[in-house]
Amino acid sequence: MGTCLRNRSAVAAWVQSRLLERGASKETVVAAGERWSDGSLRPSVEDLWGAGAVIALLGELGVGELSPEARGAAAAFRDDALRECSGGVELSDAGFGDDVRVAARLDASRCVPVLDAARFVDAVG
Numbered sequence: 043m044g045t046c047l048r049n050r051s052a053v054a055a056w057v058q059s060r061l062l063e064r065g066a067s068k069e070t071v072v073a074a075g076e077r078w079s080d081g082s083l084r085p086s087v088e089d090l091w092g093a094g095a096v097i098a099l100l101g102e103l104g105v106g107e108l109s110p111e112a113r114g115a116a117a118a119f120r121d122d123a124l125r126e127c128s129g130g131v132e133l134s135d136a137g138f139g140d141d142v143r144v145a146a147r148l149d150a151s152r153c154v155p156v157l158d159a160a161r162f163v164d165a166v167g
Contacts, residue, residue: 043056043057043154043155043156043157043165044155044156044162045071045092045093045095045096046092046095046145047091047092047095047145047146047147047148048144048145048147048148048149048150048151049149049150049151049152049153049154049155050092050095050096050099050148050149051099051149052149052151052152052153052154052166053096053154054096054099054100054103054105056154056165056166057069057096057100057105058100058103058105061105061106067105067106067107068106069100069105069106071093071096071097071112071115072093073085073086073089073090073092073093073094073115074086074089075089076089086129087118087127087128087129088127088129088130088145090115090118090119091118091119092119093115093119094114094115094116094117094118094119094120095119095148097112097113097115097116097119098116098119098120101113101116125142125146130142152166152167153166153167154166
């Protein structure tokens with residue numbers, strides 16, 4: 043499933059319902075990161091914030107215990123500095139400041155993209 047700041051409430055509600063359906067109390071959330079031009083991994087604070095946004099809301103909803111790593115991701119989300127991070131500055135300097143503002147809109151989308159074979163589909167649409 044794909045998540046970001048824009049769909050965190052929809053994703054958290056979907057995860058919560060899936061956990062209840064399965065009678066489970068744990069879910070794994072992974073901040074994906076991206077690749078540098080040489081193909082090596084570039085850990086992305088923006089992805090950490092996206093994961094942390096969902097984790098923070100799941101915690102507020104009382105969905106299981108949060109691991110120390112999950113609590114750290116949630117804390118990172120609460121310390122929002124999207125426009126100040128390398129990616130935000132890079133995009134703004136390249137003339138894409140509006141895109142950064144759009145990406146930072148919390149709960150602007152109800153879409154929950156899940157991978158179905160080789161493409162993403164909306165799990166709630």
